Amino acid sequence: MNNTRRNFLKFLGLAAAGLCTASAGSALAVGGAGATTKEGPQAVKAKRWAMVIDTKKVGTKETIDVLAKACHQAHNVPNIPTKQNVKWIWAASFEESFDQPNNYLDEELEKRQFPLLCNHCTNPPCVRVCPTQATYQRPDGIVAMDYHRCIGCRYCMAGCPFGARSFNFMEPRLHLDLANLNKEFPTRMRGVVEKCNFCVERLAQGKQPACVEASNGAVVFGDLADANSEVRKLLREHYTIRRKPSLGTEPGVYYII
Amino acid sequence: MKLYNGGKIITGLVIFLGVFLAPFAYNAGKAAYSQPKLKMPENEKECVESKEFMRTKHMQLLNEWRDAALRDGKRVYVNSKGKEFEMSLQKTCMKCHTNKAEFCDKCHNDAAVSPYCWDCHIQPEGVKK
Numbered sequence: 001m002n003n004t005r006r007n008f009l010k011f012l013g014l015a016a017a018g019l020c021t022a023s024a025g026s027a028l029a030v031g032g033a034g035a036t037t038k039e040g041p042q043a044v045k046a047k048r049w050a051m052v053i054d055t056k057k058v059g060t061k062e063t064i065d066v067l068a069k070a071c072h073q074a075h076n077v078p079n080i081p082t083k084q085n086v087k088w089i090w091a092a093s094f095e096e097s098f099d100q101p102n103n104y105l106d107e108e109l110e111k112r113q114f115p116l117l118c119n120h121c122t123n124p125p126c127v128r129v130c131p132t133q134a135t136y137q138r139p140d141g142i143v144a145m146d147y148h149r150c151i152g153c154r155y156c157m158a159g160c161p162f163g164a165r166s167f168n169f170m171e172p173r174l175h176l177d178l179a180n181l182n183k184e185f186p187t188r189m190r191g192v193v194e195k196c197n198f199c200v201e202r203l204a205q206g207k208q209p210a211c212v213e214a215s216n217g218a219v220v221f222g223d224l225a226d227a228n229s230e231v232r233k234l235l236r237e238h239y240t241i242r243r244k245p246s247l248g249t250e251p252g253v254y255y256i257i
Numbered sequence: 258m259k260l261y262n263g264g265k266i267i268t269g270l271v272i273f274l275g276v277f278l279a280p281f282a283y284n285a286g287k288a289a290y291s292q293p294k295l296k297m298p299e300n301e302k303e304c305v306e307s308k309e310f311m312r313t314k315h316m317q318l319l320n321e322w323r324d325a326a327l328r329d330g331k332r333v334y335v336n337s338k339g340k341e342f343e344m345s346l347q348k349t350c351m352k353c354h355t356n357k358a359e360f361c362d363k364c365h366n367d368a369a370v371s372p373y374c375w376d377c378h379i380q381p382e383g384v385k386k
Contacts, residue, residue: 034337035306037325037344043332076379138330146327147377178384184348187384189376204332 042206047225048141049120049198050252051209052234057218059112064091067115070214071196076187078175086166088196089117089211097255099244109257115211115219118143118164118196119243119251126156126165141224141252142198152191161247165195224252293367296359305334305342305349316372319346346378355381 039045058064068089072079078086091113094105098114124143126135134149135156157165171190181187185201188194198221199209207213212221222231231254234240240254260266304311306318322344325331334342343349354360357380365372 036335037329037331038333038335039330040332040343043330136328138328140330144327146323148323173384181379181384183379183381183383186347186377186379189373200330204330 040204040206043204044206046140046223046229048122048223048252049203050141050222050224050231050254051117051198051212052220052222052231052238052240052254052256053115054218054220054234054238054256055112055114056256058115058215061091061113063218064089064113064115067211067214067219070210073180074182074199074202074210075185075197076172076176076181077194078172078187080170080172080175084167084169086168086172086194088166088194089115092116097243098241099246100241114255116162116164116243117211117253118198119162119249119253120196120198121252122250123248125159125161125249129155129159131155138200142200144197144200145194147186147188147192147194150192152193154193156193161244161249162251165193167193290367293363295363296356298353298355301353304353305336322346346374351381357382 058067068087068091071077071089072087075088077088080086094109094112094114095101097116120141120143122141124135124137127137127143130136131153132149132151134147134151135143135145137143152167154167157167168188168190172188176187199207202209209221212219220230220234222229224231226232234256235254238256240256242251242254245251306314311318322334325334326344332344334344336342351357357375361374
C-alpha cells in the first residue's frame with residue numbers, strides 16, 4: 001500500500017511520454033503509406049548551373065527582346081507599361097550593366113545592349129536576408145523562390161545588387177494576355193517578389209531554359225563544375241566578365257565581350 | 258427559500274435560452290447536411306491515393322508535393338501501389354479533375370474554406386477578368 005502513489009505517478013509519466021511520441025510519430029508521416037518521392041527520369045542535373053552569354057550575338061534591344069518574350073511567355077510574366085513593370089530578363093547598356101566606368105569606351109561597346117537577369121550567385125544576398133526562406137539556394141546553384149511563402153517584405157530586392165527582382169505592385173493578371181497563358185506554369189499574385197528561376201521547371205523535364213532555346217546558340221547553359229561542359233569550353237576560349245565581381249557574390253552568368 | 262429578483266432572473270433566462278436555441282429552431286425540419294455530389298473524372302477511377310486519404314489529407318499532400326518539387330527537386334511521386342505521378346497541381350491533379358467549380362469548390366464552399374491556390378495557379382478552364 002505504501003507504494004501506490006509512487007506507482008501511480010510512474011504510470012502517469014510513462015503514459016504521457018507514450019502519448020507524446022505516438023502523436024509526434026503520426027504527425028511526421030503525411031504521404032500515403034509506403035509512398036516515396038524521386039527525381040524525374042528526364043531531368044538534367046549539374047553541380048553548378050551557369051550561363052554564358054555571347055553579347056556580340058545578342059547585343060541589340062531587338063535580339064534581347066526575343067529572349068525576353070520567350071521567357072516571359074513561358075513564365076506568365078506580365079507587361080506593365082509603368083515603372084512598376086515585372087521583368088525576368090531585360091536589356092541595359094554597358095555602363096548600367098558593369099561597374100567598369102570608362103569615359104572613352106569604344107563606340108560599338110557604347111551602343112551595345114546586354115541581356116540582364118538573375119545571376120544565381122554562389123553567395124546570394126537575397127537568400128540571406130529572406131525572413132521566410134521563400135528564396136533559397138538549391139544544391140545545383142539555382143536561386144529559386146517559393147511564392148507560397150513570400151510575404152512581400154522586399155528585403156531581397158534591397159539585398160540584390162543586380163536589380164534582378166521585381167515586385168508585384170498590382171494584380172499581375174490584369175496585365176497578362178489571359179487567353180495565351182502558359183497553363184503548365186502558375187502566375188503570381190499581388191504582393192510577392194519574383195525573378196528568373198533559370199527555368200528549373202524546364203530542366204526537370206530535360207529541356208534547356210527558354211531564353212537559351214530562343215537565342216540560336218548565343219546563350220549557352222551548362223554545368224560550371226564539369227570541365228568538359230560547353231560553358232567551360234566557351235569560358236576557356238573567350239574573354240568573359242561578370243557583373244560586379246568585387247561584391248563577392250560570385251554570379252553564375254558570364255558575358256562574352 | 259426565496260429567490261430575490263426572481264421575475265427579472267427568470268425573464269432573463271427565458272430570453273437567453275430563446276436566443277441560444279434560435280438556430281436550432283430555425284433549422285428544425287430542414288434536411289440534414291449531406292455531402293455534395295462531386296463531378297468525378299470520367300477516364301480515371303483511381304486517384305493518387307485512396308479516396309479516404311485524399312478526402313482528409315489532400316491539403317497536407319499538396320504541401321508535401323510543393324516542398325519536395327521546389328526545394329528537393331524531386332518531382333515524381335510514387336504512391337503506395339508503386340504508381341508514379343508528376344507532383345504538380347496544374348499538370349497532374351487538374352488534368353483529371355478538369356472542372357474546379359464542380360469538384361474543388363463544392364466541398365470548399367460547404368466547409369466555408371477559401372484556399373488561395375487559384376490566386377496564382379491556373380484552373381483548367383482558364384482565367385477570366
